[in-house]
Amino acid sequence: MLIPMQRIVLARRPDGAPSEADFRLEDTTLRELGEKEVAVENLYLSLDPYMRGRMDDAKSYAKPVPIGGTMEGGTVGRVIASTSPRFVEGDIVVGQFGWATHGVLPAREVRKAATDYAPPSASLGVLGMPGFTGWYGLKELGRPQKGETLVVAAATGPVGQMVGQLGKALGLYVVGVAGGADKCRFAVETLGFDMCVDHRDYDDAAALRVALAEACPDGIDVYYENVGGMVLEAVIGLMNPFGRMPVCGTIAYYNLGGLGAGDAPGPNMLPRMMRAILVNKLNVHGFIIMDHWDRYGDFLAEVGPMVKDGRIRYQEDVADGLAAAPANFLAMLKGGNFGKTIVRLAGDGA
Numbered sequence: 044m045l046i047p048m049q050r051i052v053l054a055r056r057p058d059g060a061p062s063e064a065d066f067r068l069e070d071t072t073l074r075e076l077g078e079k080e081v082a083v084e085n086l087y088l089s090l091d092p093y094m095r096g097r098m099d100d101a102k103s104y105a106k107p108v109p110i111g112g113t114m115e116g117g118t119v120g121r122v123i124a125s126t127s128p129r130f131v132e133g134d135i136v137v138g139q140f141g142w143a144t145h146g147v148l149p150a151r152e153v154r155k156a157a158t159d160y161a162p163p164s165a166s167l168g169v170l171g172m173p174g175f176t177g178w179y180g181l182k183e184l185g186r187p188q189k190g191e192t193l194v195v196a197a198a199t200g201p202v203g204q205m206v207g208q209l210g211k212a213l214g215l216y217v218v219g220v221a222g223g224a225d226k227c228r229f230a231v232e233t234l235g236f237d238m239c240v241d242h243r244d245y246d247d248a249a250a251l252r253v254a255l256a257e258a259c260p261d262g263i264d265v266y267y268e269n270v271g272g273m274v275l276e277a278v279i280g281l282m283n284p285f286g287r288m289p290v291c292g293t294i295a296y297y298n299l300g301g302l303g304a305g306d307a308p309g310p311n312m313l314p315r316m317m318r319a320i321l322v323n324k325l326n327v328h329g330f331i332i333m334d335h336w337d338r339y340g341d342f343l344a345e346v347g348p349m350v351k352d353g354r355i356r357y358q359e360d361v362a363d364g365l366a367a368a369p370a371n372f373l374a375m376l377k378g379g380n381f382g383k384t385i386v387r388l389a390g391d392g393a
């Protein structure tokens with residue numbers, strides 16, 4: 044029996060900032076199951092900054108979405124059919140099923156959702172790819188030590204929430220950078236950060252640097268890099284000797300295109316950046332979490348119980364219906380989200 048479904052495809056490649064016209068909602072049918080495959084009805088779709096990169100036909104760590112192809116995306120779904128012994132109908136699973144109401148994937152690309160610890164949607168955020176990214180980047184590359192100062196921007200997004208709360212749990216002094224007073228209040232009052240600086244209060248990197256210097260009287264030992272741009276410019280001169288900079292994301296540059304594309308407007312930061320790295324003997328370490336998926340079990344064993352008992356809190360920003368995905372994705376890229384950006388496609392999976 045053919046199952047009707049909807050999907051959102053990439054209609055055209057953006058030139059600079061993307062717009063809703065770059066996407067198209069289509070009616071289609073779910074393809075037949077092959078051997079050792081799983082079909083799901085998606086319950087929740089995750090919207091993440093990396094998807095901006097998939098819209099460009101540019102050199103990167105992953106292939107672009109083809110024009111007319113389903114937008115790539117992680118989902119939590121309920122299994123509706125399976126030809127794999129690993130999954131049965133009704134299982135709640137996670138996979139890259141895409142911006143779609145339904146999907147089919149090989150069973151080896153699907154895992155059970157972490158519902159022992161939290162509701163299904165959490166497997167896209169705090170206990171999913173972004174939370175895991177924050178844990179890996181901070182612990183493995185940030186090498187945080189009790190009493191040190193940690194700065195993280197995009198502080199109330201799913202990566203920043205994890206980084207800052209883990210930092211506090213490890214005994215660090217944690218300063219967030221976020222866009223807006225509400226986000227900053229949330230970072231301090233709900234997530235337990237020591238301070239949060241609102242980057243929208245400052246016109247340029249020099250002014251932001253003064254604010255960060257006041258917020259970090261002992262300098263910065265770990266800068267967990269999520270954004271680049273003005274925040275990076277402000278932070279670089281405040282790093283302490285032997286500081287660590289896990290480079291997780293540079294969202295301020297995502298509309299410039301892929302590797303080899305244009306430069307950001309403004310002064311050339313390279314000389315200042317390279318001198319700071321040399322003179323302060325900084326460890327700047329880029330990483331892509333898909334290279335470290337073998338560590339997901341360690342992450343879940345450590346952080347799952349912390350989420351379950353409330354030591355790690357999380358905020359989700361949930362929209363309803365597949366058609367809402369483009370607008371919420373575009374808003375998230377510009378800071379319009381408050382917490383992990385998710386689209387609810389069906390019931391809660393319970």
Ligand SMILES: NC(=O)c1ccc[n+]([C@@H]2O[C@H](COP(=O)([O-])OP(=O)(O)OC[C@H]3O[C@@H](n4cnc5c(N)ncnc54)[C@H](OP(=O)(O)O)[C@@H]3O)[C@@H](O)[C@H]2O)c1
Pocket residue numbers: 091092093172173176196197198199200201202203220221222223226242269270271272273274290291292293294295330331332333375376377378379380382383384
């Ligand atoms: N390396 C990896 O494998 C990996 C995996 C997952 C995520 N990431 C990266 O981690 C970063 C955070 O991801 P997330 O899912 O937690 O995103 P998120 O925080 O939910 O959303 C992105 C946030 O970036 C901030 N932002 C956007 N433009 C900015 C700018 N020019 N300057 C300062 N802040 C800006 C906005 O927050 P404010 O309103 O607070 O400014 C926005 O809400 C992203 O760069 C993402 O690409 C990397």
